[in-house]
Amino acid sequence: MNYAQHEHHDFLGASNQALADPPLQAALTRLTDTLMAGNRKGYAALADSSALRDHAKRIKEHTLAHLDRYLEQLEASVQKLGGRVHWAATADDARRIIVTIAQQAGCQNAVKSKSMTSEEIHLNGALEKAGVRVTETDFGEFIIQLAGERPSHLVAPAVHHTRESVARVLSQHLGQPLPDDPKSLALAGRRVLREEFRRADLGISGVNFAVAETGSIVLITNEGNGRLTTTCPRVHVALMGIEKVIPRMRDLPVFLKLLARGATGQTLSVYTTMITGPKRPGEQDGPDEFHLVILDNGRSRVLATPFRESLQCIRCGACLNACPVYRRIGGHAYGGVYSGPIGSILTPLYDSVTLNPHLPHASSLCGACQAACPVKINIPHMLIGLRALQHQHGQGGHGGRHRGRWESWAYRLWSVVLRRPWLYRLALRGARLALRRWDQDGWLTRLPGPGASWTALRDFPAPAALSFRQRWKKDLE
Amino acid sequence: MQTRDTILHQVRLAVTEGNRLQPAPPLPERGRIGYQGAADAVERFCSELTAAGGHPFVTPDRDAAVQRIRDIMQRHQARKIALGCGGVIEDLDVANRLRGDGVDMTPMDALAAPRFREAMFAADIGISNVAYLIAETGSVVMATAPNEPRSLSLLPPVHIALAHVEQILPDLFDLFDLYSPVADLAKPAAPPPSCLTLITGPSKTGDIELKLVTGVHGPGELHVILIGSQ
Amino acid sequence: MITCLGDALFPDVGVATVKLLRRLGVGVDFPESQTCCGQPHFNSGFHHDARALAKHTIHAFAKSPLVVTPSGSCAAMVKLEYPELFHHDPVWHGRAEDLARRTHELSDFLVNVLGKVDVGARYPARATYHMACHLRGLGITTEPLRLLENVAGLELVPLERHDECCGFGGSFAVRYPAISGAMVNDKAGFVEKTGAEVVVATDAGCLMNIGGCLRRRGGKVRIMHLAEVLAQQ
Ligand code: SF4
Numbered sequence: 001m002n003y004a005q006h007e008h009h010d011f012l013g014a015s016n017q018a019l020a021d022p023p024l025q026a027a028l029t030r031l032t033d034t035l036m037a038g039n040r041k042g043y044a045a046l047a048d049s050s051a052l053r054d055h056a057k058r059i060k061e062h063t064l065a066h067l068d069r070y071l072e073q074l075e076a077s078v079q080k081l082g083g084r085v086h087w088a089a090t091a092d093d094a095r096r097i098i099v100t101i102a103q104q105a106g107c108q109n110a111v112k113s114k115s116m117t118s119e120e121i122h123l124n125g126a127l128e129k130a131g132v133r134v135t136e137t138d139f140g141e142f143i144i145q146l147a148g149e150r151p152s153h154l155v156a157p158a159v160h161h162t163r164e165s166v167a168r169v170l171s172q173h174l175g176q177p178l179p180d181d182p183k184s185l186a187l188a189g190r191r192v193l194r195e196e197f198r199r200a201d202l203g204i205s206g207v208n209f210a211v212a213e214t215g216s217i218v219l220i221t222n223e224g225n226g227r228l229t230t231t232c233p234r235v236h237v238a239l240m241g242i243e244k245v246i247p248r249m250r251d252l253p254v255f256l257k258l259l260a261r262g263a264t265g266q267t268l269s270v271y272t273t274m275i276t277g278p279k280r281p282g283e284q285d286g287p288d289e290f291h292l293v294i295l296d297n298g299r300s301r302v303l304a305t306p307f308r309e310s311l312q313c314i315r316c317g318a319c320l321n322a323c324p325v326y327r328r329i330g331g332h333a334y335g336g337v338y339s340g341p342i343g344s345i346l347t348p349l350y351d352s353v354t355l356n357p358h359l360p361h362a363s364s365l366c367g368a369c370q371a372a373c374p375v376k377i378n379i380p381h382m383l384i385g386l387r388a389l390q391h392q393h394g395q396g397g398h399g400g401r402h403r404g405r406w407e408s409w410a411y412r413l414w415s416v417v418l419r420r421p422w423l424y425r426l427a428l429r430g431a432r433l434a435l436r437r438w439d440q441d442g443w444l445t446r447l448p449g450p451g452a453s454w455t456a457l458r459d460f461p462a463p464a465a466l467s468f469r470q471r472w473k474k475d476l477e
Numbered sequence: 478m479q480t481r482d483t484i485l486h487q488v489r490l491a492v493t494e495g496n497r498l499q500p501a502p503p504l505p506e507r508g509r510i511g512y513q514g515a516a517d518a519v520e521r522f523c524s525e526l527t528a529a530g531g532h533p534f535v536t537p538d539r540d541a542a543v544q545r546i547r548d549i550m551q552r553h554q555a556r557k558i559a560l561g562c563g564g565v566i567e568d569l570d571v572a573n574r575l576r577g578d579g580v581d582m583t584p585m586d587a588l589a590a591p592r593f594r595e596a597m598f599a600a601d602i603g604i605s606n607v608a609y610l611i612a613e614t615g616s617v618v619m620a621t622a623p624n625e626p627r628s629l630s631l632l633p634p635v636h637i638a639l640a641h642v643e644q645i646l647p648d649l650f651d652l653f654d655l656y657s658p659v660a661d662l663a664k665p666a667a668p669p670p671s672c673l674t675l676i677t678g679p680s681k682t683g684d685i686e687l688k689l690v691t692g693v694h695g696p697g698e699l700h701v702i703l704i705g706s707q
Numbered sequence: 708m709i710t711c712l713g714d715a716l717f718p719d720v721g722v723a724t725v726k727l728l729r730r731l732g733v734g735v736d737f738p739e740s741q742t743c744c745g746q747p748h749f750n751s752g753f754h755h756d757a758r759a760l761a762k763h764t765i766h767a768f769a770k771s772p773l774v775v776t777p778s779g780s781c782a783a784m785v786k787l788e789y790p791e792l793f794h795h796d797p798v799w800h801g802r803a804e805d806l807a808r809r810t811h812e813l814s815d816f817l818v819n820v821l822g823k824v825d826v827g828a829r830y831p832a833r834a835t836y837h838m839a840c841h842l843r844g845l846g847i848t849t850e851p852l853r854l855l856e857n858v859a860g861l862e863l864v865p866l867e868r869h870d871e872c873c874g875f876g877g878s879f880a881v882r883y884p885a886i887s888g889a890m891v892n893d894k895a896g897f898v899e900k901t902g903a904e905v906v907v908a909t910d911a912g913c914l915m916n917i918g919g920c921l922r923r924r925g926g927k928v929r930i931m932h933l934a935e936v937l938a939q940q
Pocket residue numbers: 154312313314315316317318319320342369372373374375376377
């Protein structure tokens with residue numbers, strides 16, 4: 001199975017299907033008034049949030065520029081406190097490492113707190129195959145797991161569900177009908193999952209940040225499942241991508257101040273937990289074993305390229321909420337583990353540029369993502385960079401090689417014309433004459449060629465009888 | 478070991494290669510950017526905690542503090558209380574003053590491992606001390622230690638945290654500077670505890686139609702009783 | 708700078724811009740060798756072609772002390788992308804930075820260079836304002852609104868999600884008509900809900916997209932460029 005990809009699916013089909021799905025559209029519209037509005041309110045409430053976001057970005061830039069050093073420091077700090085560090089070059093390595101840890105410690109019941117990195121390596125299947133029961137404990141993830149689906153949002157994995165569909169899924173699991181109000185559904189979830197925590201002997205978590213200086217890993221949740229996962233079972237395995245390290249404890253609050261504000265508008269998420277090694281002597285709870293799995297899985301390859309900036313992502317989901325395209329087609333249409341604007345960068349980069357032809361193009365480059373991002377990642381730029389990369393692979397947006405070549409010739413020709421004003425004037429006149437027969441008081445209702453997909457939904461302004469440059473000559477000069 | 482070295486080697490090459498494309502900036506120092514320390518820390522703490530859905534209660538009067546605990550217990554008809562040790566809990570003599578109330582009180586230092594776990598899963602209310610409070614965010618900070626277990630503020634459906642107003646830090650930065658002081662202050666860094674948790678309000682989920690529901694995994698109610706001088 | 712879309716499709720916008728600037732005492736010239744800033748090429752990932760067009764444009768405006776364009780997207784291209792494009796070419800990088808410094812989007816020029824929010828315009832109508840995406844990148848969030856607020860007789864009504872993209876995005880609108888269509892239909896719906904007679908924007912792309920959609924929906928709302936409103940007296 002491949003990195004960031006579940007399937008190489010039909011983007012156009014999936015997005016059209018999403019557009020024609022009223023409950024999904026209603027769910028996505030809700031994002032605008034809740035999380036997206038929260039993002040703006042959150043930044044506005046922090047006096048110098050823009051300067052702090054620049055500062056956070058600089059910390060990430062610095063860390064990535066010395067990543068080898070900070071990873072070694074992190075490893076040493078974790079080991080000093082009795083934690084074990086494992087290195088995984090690929091998803092396969094990571095799965096094998098975690099299965100081995102479970103087997104050696106004799107674990108049979110695993111609870112997981114939400115981790116996109118574990119989705120990326122498709123961990124659950126590997127554990128189940130080795131005879132370890134796995135339960136997702138983030139309420140949204142739990143629903144997704146019961147429904148046999150995959151997350152459609154970085155921080156709100158079940159955002160595509162309605163209360164009715166959640167009630168259906170949970171009722172079926174419990175074998176008793178549940179009312180469909182959110183409160184009783186959540187409390188039913190609490191009861192079921194409490195039993196899982198009581199029984200669990202293995203806790204698997206992701207890592208929001210790892211502090212090189214102290215060897216602490218940071219987990220952020222609103223529900224508290226991250227805390228339960230790292231408190232109840234006797235073994236804790238934390239899985240992180242190499243880009244999650246930050247240098248010092250005092251750099252951490254810079255991100256904490258931005259993460260929740262950017263993601264939901266909260267001042268801080270409900271639970272921010274810093275775990276430094278396993279349980280210490282005399283303490284009554286906490287895991288006996290602490291394992292940190294450090295995953296590369298293609299990240300070092302990206303680190304060497306102009307796409308390095310994508311490794312600054314702290315997976316807050318703000319760019320998804322801000323994106324007008326995501327809010328029309330939802331997360332599943334993207335086909336990858338990561339969706340939305342950042343997913344459109346990660347999936348082609350880590351999976352394949354050629355097999356994901358649509359993602360870099362399915363954006364109007366409106367920049368709402370960058371404006372919302374706590375570390376101001378220039379997502380539009382990277383999308384454009386990926387488009388350029390596609391041309392190097394001799395491929396256009398879609399329709400394969402043939403169309404790609406045609407397109408690149410068209411742009412070349414266009415640029416040749418544009419650099420010769422006399423040719424440009426001639427072309428303009430030609431276009432006006434050619435389009436005149438569709439002109440209805442200044443608008444075209446039909447266009448030939450690729451323009452047809454414009455006029456399928458809206459009219460197109462007809463070229464004016466006199467261009468600006470003609471009128472300049474005539475009246476203004 | 479071999480994978481480790483391969484990965485680190487690759488990262489080193491990638492760092493060098495990527496640094497050629499964009500220069501490596503130095504690790505920036507923060508200065509005052511983003512510092513939110515306000516004049517009235519107690520007031521800020523209470524308003525932030527309230528906004529996060531928690532219940533602050535400030536009193537100079539110890540009897541009022543104990544009475545507040547009793548009210549919460551009665552409202553929930555709590556039978557089983559998990560009780561922390563030392564600190565404000567001992568100052569207020571909570572164990573003895575609530576003993577007459579007909580509840581089953583389990584102080585943390587009295588339990589061996591297997592019974593501890595069961596008591597924690599069964600408790601109706603957890604009463605704990607805190608390490609610090611953060612005014613900026615309305616958070617209570619729990620530092621794990623012997624007799625300060627993680628479960629106390631996590632497993633029972635109601636959490637009551639007791640603190641002195643002097644424990645309030647104005648800003649998140651102030652907390653993390655304790656563990657990672659700015660070099661020129663020449664203060665030694667405190668080693669972080671095995672688990673340091675910032676709690677900001679009751680447990681919440683928005684996973685069903687983005688509607689906030691409290692108490693999904695952690696406590697559904699958070700009370701912070703602050704013993705103040707005013 | 709009146710670039711390709713404005714030249715061919717919306718010449719009135721250019722004419723209004725010239726008249727407005729002259730009314731405010733600014734001398735205006737139009738170097739005729741200009742054509743297109745190269746943004747379509749750049750956005751589609753044809754950096755080589757974009758660089759050639761950038762050089763052409765830098766050349767065309769070599770002698771202009773200040774460049775004003777009634778297009779946020781051209782201004783963004785020149786100000787934000789040109790220097791980037793010549794990252795590794797010290798000579799052209801310098802020239803690009805120089806042009807970037809001299810270039811201003813119209814509302815930015817009026818408010819922040821001329822220091823005017825009241826340009827003496829009068830236009831009695833009920834209007835609403837859509838914020839073009841490229842203004843976000845340029846950090847121009849309030850200037851057009853402040854100019855509109857000072858137009859005599861103009862009643863400005865707020866637009867729901869006024870800064871959400873209208874779904875134009877150049878080739879995006881043609882490649883993904885369904886997604887782009889959903890976006891522009893929402894936008895047109897919000898515009899119609901305001902009850903305004905006119906929707907004002909600062910970019911040809913938004914105007915053709917929103918205007919084309921409004922017309923197809925059969926509504927009566929007109930589209931106007933900010934310059935056209937400000938030129939009215
Ligand atoms: S790209 Fe930025 S906004 Fe998007 S998830 Fe990553 S950090 Fe958040």
